[in-house]
Amino acid sequence: SQQGEEDPQALSIQEGENATMNCSYKTSINNLQWYRQNSGRGLVHLILIRSNEREKHSGRLRVTLDTSKKSSSLLITASRAADTASYFCATDYNTDKLIFGTGTRLQVFP
Amino acid sequence: DAGVIQSPRHEVTEMGQEVTLRCKPISGHNSLFWYRQTMMRGLELLIYFNNNVPIDDSGMPEDRFSAKMPNASFSTLKIQPSEPRDSAVYFCASSPGTGPNEQYFGPGTRLTVT
Numbered sequence: 001s002q003q004g005e006e007d008p009q010a011l012s013i014q015e016g017e018n019a020t021m022n023c024s025y026k027t028s029i030n031n032l033q034w035y036r037q038n039s040g041r042g043l044v045h046l047i048l049i050r051s052n053e054r055e056k057h058s059g060r061l062r063v064t065l066d067t068s069k070k071s072s073s074l075l076i077t078a079s080r081a082a083d084t085a086s087y088f089c090a091t092d093y094n095t096d097k098l099i100f101g102t103g104t105r106l107q108v109f110p
Numbered sequence: 111d112a113g114v115i116q117s118p119r120h121e122v123t124e125m126g127q128e129v130t131l132r133c134k135p136i137s138g139h140n141s142l143f144w145y146r147q148t149m150m151r152g153l154e155l156l157i158y159f160n161n162n163v164p165i166d167d168s169g170m171p172e173d174r175f176s177a178k179m180p181n182a183s184f185s186t187l188k189i190q191p192s193e194p195r196d197s198a199v200y201f202c203a204s205s206p207g208t209g210p211n212e213q214y215f216g217p218g219t220r221l222t223v224t
């Protein structure tokens with residue numbers, strides 16, 4: 001399966017702390033995206049990083065990509081209770097199709 | 111824009127019944143995707159369309175599942191006959207077109223087959 005693996009599966013932190021989630025994938029990619037899913041809702045796109053980029057920022061989010069290790073990380077700085085959600089990485093392989101990872105469940109306690 | 115619209119939001123049906131899920135993509139988007147999400151298997155792509163044409167249906171589990179996109183603003187996913195193992199949340203997503211486009215997800219349809 002091409003499905004990405006995310007690590008950790010679950011993460012609990014206090015508000016104000018940073019949260020780091022990792023994603024590994026199996027074959028060469030074009031782009032990698034991160035999505036958030038609140039409980040009972042659809043996924044929401046957060047950020048896209050291209051295979052020739054190494055780091056990207058968007059507000060409190062920082063994404064890194066290491067194509068040699070076939071891995072990416074998502075850092076959420078100064079977390080808030082509203083960041084509580086599941087986070088998924090998704091990779092594309094030169095088509096419109098995205099392959100989603102298994103997700104990390106993040107719980108941020110006030 | 112209202113975003114991707116799915117109906118119904120919840121569906122409870124008995125084994126053997128036909129189920130039809132509906133999706134209206136964001137206006138102007140050229141690609142439409144159907145996903146299924148379960149605890150056991152995560153998020154799986156079932157089928158996707160580009161300009162109303164099915165491009166990849168390799169994720170459709172079996173012949174009981176079929177999907178259509180008769181026009182740019184409407185798609186259906188049909189399960190006939192339904193089975194308890196089809197219970198899942200089904201998502202529709204659309205994206206503007208080819209290339210590294212982000213996908214916009216609908217709220218999902220929670221299907222329970224008893």
